[in-house]
Amino acid sequence: MAAGSAWSGGLYVVLVLWIVTVTCSAEPGRRQISMQLYPSSHSTPQAGDLLHVRAVGDNDTLHFLFCSQGAPTLLLIHTSSTSSEVQVNWPEFVARNTSGSLKVEPESSLMYSSAVVFSRLLEYDDVNDTAEPTSDLFPPYDLQNFTWNPINLSEPMALLCGTDASFTNGSLCLQLSVFDSEGRGEAWPHLLHSVNSSQLEVWLDGIPARATQSRFLLEMHAVGEAYPLSTVDVYQSIDDEYTPSIFKVSQWVSSVNGSPDVLGYALWKPVAYRQARPALEDATPCRHSVPRAQSGSMVTASSGLIRGFFSDPKSMALNVSFGLAGEPFYNVTRFLSWTLLVGVGSPPVDSFSPLVVAIMAVGLGIPMIILLVGGIWLCIRKSKGASSASYEPIN
Numbered sequence: 001m002a003a004g005s006a007w008s009g010g011l012y013v014v015l016v017l018w019i020v021t022v023t024c025s026a027e028p029g030r031r032q033i034s035m036q037l038y039p040s041s042h043s044t045p046q047a048g049d050l051l052h053v054r055a056v057g058d059n060d061t062l063h064f065l066f067c068s069q070g071a072p073t074l075l076l077i078h079t080s081s082t083s084s085e086v087q088v089n090w091p092e093f094v095a096r097n098t099s100g101s102l103k104v105e106p107e108s109s110l111m112y113s114s115a116v117v118f119s120r121l122l123e124y125d126d127v128n129d130t131a132e133p134t135s136d137l138f139p140p141y142d143l144q145n146f147t148w149n150p151i152n153l154s155e156p157m158a159l160l161c162g163t164d165a166s167f168t169n170g171s172l173c174l175q176l177s178v179f180d181s182e183g184r185g186e187a188w189p190h191l192l193h194s195v196n197s198s199q200l201e202v203w204l205d206g207i208p209a210r211a212t213q214s215r216f217l218l219e220m221h222a223v224g225e226a227y228p229l230s231t232v233d234v235y236q237s238i239d240d241e242y243t244p245s246i247f248k249v250s251q252w253v254s255s256v257n258g259s260p261d262v263l264g265y266a267l268w269k270p271v272a273y274r275q276a277r278p279a280l281e282d283a284t285p286c287r288h289s290v291p292r293a294q295s296g297s298m299v300t301a302s303s304g305l306i307r308g309f310f311s312d313p314k315s316m317a318l319n320v321s322f323g324l325a326g327e328p329f330y331n332v333t334r335f336l337s338w339t340l341l342v343g344v345g346s347p348p349v350d351s352f353s354p355l356v357v358a359i360m361a362v363g364l365g366i367p368m369i370i371l372l373v374g375g376i377w378l379c380i381r382k383s384k385g386a387s388s389a390s391y392e393p394i395n
């Protein structure tokens with residue numbers, strides 16, 4: 001009896017501790033989000049838009065800058081002050097011939113900056129269904145030459161869509177989401193995000209394929225003053241209801257040579273979806289190439305934001321290719337969407353979801369209860385048997 005109550009008392013304490021940790025860990029570290037769109041209506045039509053998102057934390061500020069001047073670019077600036085400002089000299093920024101047209105004040109508050117540039121969309125004719133983009137490449141689409149619509153702001157999201165002059169139909173779109181608290185994306189693959197990350201969903205909707213068996217690649221550049229994202233680590237992840245049947249997560253990380261501390265990251269699950277409202281069978285695997293160092297001047301020329309902020313950028317680039325051999329071609333649905341997370345500090349790590357925990361609890365709990373009940377029943381039977389045995393001779 002005493003042992004039993006001690007045991008249940010212990011369980012109760014553990015439960016209370018768990019509830020306290022869960023409720024308390026949800027609160028601190030929220031960020032206050034505010035968005036500002038730089039006017040482009042009164043400047044030249046090709047100037048492009050610049051969105052500035054301030055995410056103010058307890059002790060720091062994250063500035064997200066998203067720009068369609070040239071190739072679409074997302075720049076993250078992490079500062080150690082809650083009052084840091086981003087200053088933009090708009091005429092200089094639009095002229096795109098000097099660095100320093102966009103800067104952080106005070107300069108001493110700058111801790112880390114990193115950018116991702118979506119440079120090219122590549123298409124190849126996969127005649128033999130090998131999904132190897134070695135030959136039969138069509139002329140690539142240079143995203144800096146797209147016509148970008150004005151950024152459509154619906155807080156806390158921003159939508160940017162653009163078209164190539166050769167498109168008869170369709171567009172390439174990027175949707176940026178920023179977060180004031182930890183959570184998961186609404187759509188598949190439901191990536192886990194923290195307050196230190198932003199999410200970019202990229203999709204191709206209805207753009208004309210140049211061959212019946214076309215497949216696509218997306219080329220991205222990571223840019224930084226000193227340590228751009230360099231290596232991609234692929235980890236096992238948990239297969240749960242958030243991203244069924246996907247067991248991996250890829251993390252393109254930046255770190256100071258040899259140090260295990262991650263300064264910033266881009267993270268994705270190797271899956272794309274072939275429908276805007278996908279079912280499980282619309283998932284298609286994707287792969288990435290090994291990041292390669294690129295000349296900083298190339299990416300500086302293609303992106304207004306890189307030109308305006310970095311003075312001597314270093315750049316790494318990789319391709320993400322959509323579809324494997326045997327997977328349906330783009331032409332079948334004429335839609336592809338892919339999601340990545342871009343953030344500072346350590347990437348958020350998936351833990352077992354409540355559903356998986358519940359299943360494990362039931363899976364482990366029921367046998368335990370059966371064992372317990374069975375044990376008790378055996379005990380009772382034994383003692384009954386023993387008592388009846390001891391009474392028998394008297395009767």
Ligand SMILES: *[C@@H]1O[C@H](CO)[C@@H](O)[C@H](O)[C@H]1NC(C)=O
Nearest residue numbers: 028029057058059060080081
């Ligand atoms: C914020 O900064 C203050 C003063 O520098 C420091 O005392 C405090 O511990 C910091 N809080 C957090 C959550 O880092």
Ligand SMILES: *[C@@H]1O[C@H](CO)[C@@H](O)[C@H](O)[C@H]1NC(C)=O
Nearest residue numbers: 091092094095096097098099
């Ligand atoms: C940048 O371009 C503007 C307008 O085209 C020009 O007036 C200015 O002199 C240029 N600045 C530099 C540093 O080239």
Ligand SMILES: *[C@@H]1O[C@H](CO)[C@@H](O)[C@H](O)[C@H]1NC(C)=O
Nearest residue numbers: 125126127128130134135136
């Ligand atoms: C496709 O297969 C044919 C026959 O095996 C071969 O001749 C051709 O070179 C292949 N094409 C590509 C692009 O690999």
Ligand SMILES: *[C@@H]1O[C@H](CO)[C@@H](O)[C@H](O)[C@H]1NC(C)=O
Nearest residue numbers: 139140141142143144145146
């Ligand atoms: C895109 O524009 C740049 C600069 O005007 C030019 O050098 C490049 O050739 C263009 N790319 C394509 C694919 O047209």
Ligand SMILES: *[C@@H]1O[C@H](CO)[C@@H](O)[C@H](O)[C@H]1NC(C)=O
Nearest residue numbers: 149151152153154157159161
């Ligand atoms: C802007 O986005 C909202 C919400 O996604 C949408 O309802 C609206 O039609 C969009 N506006 C334009 C001009 O695309």
Ligand SMILES: *[C@@H]1O[C@H](CO)[C@@H](O)[C@H](O)[C@H]1NC(C)=O
Nearest residue numbers: 167168169170206207208209
């Ligand atoms: C463009 O899209 C519309 C609607 O999806 C479709 O009816 C039309 O045939 C398409 N045009 C071309 C040239 O593909």
Ligand SMILES: *[C@@H]1O[C@H](CO)[C@@H](O)[C@H](O)[C@H]1NC(C)=O
Nearest residue numbers: 029057060194195196345346
């Ligand atoms: C976000 O970044 C801040 C500043 O580096 C750090 O204190 C905090 O722990 C981070 N939060 C998460 C959830 O990673």
Ligand SMILES: *[C@@H]1O[C@H](CO)[C@@H](O)[C@H](O)[C@H]1NC(C)=O
Nearest residue numbers: 208209210211212213331332
């Ligand atoms: C696939 O693309 C080719 C060439 O662009 C086109 O003629 C054909 O109608 C497309 N097929 C489907 C199923 O959309």
Ligand SMILES: *[C@@H]1O[C@H](CO)[C@@H](O)[C@H](O)[C@H]1NC(C)=O
Nearest residue numbers: 122133219289292317318319
């Ligand atoms: C992306 O793929 C294309 C086509 O295979 C190739 O020319 C290009 O160099 C690749 N980019 C990177 C960064 O590997």
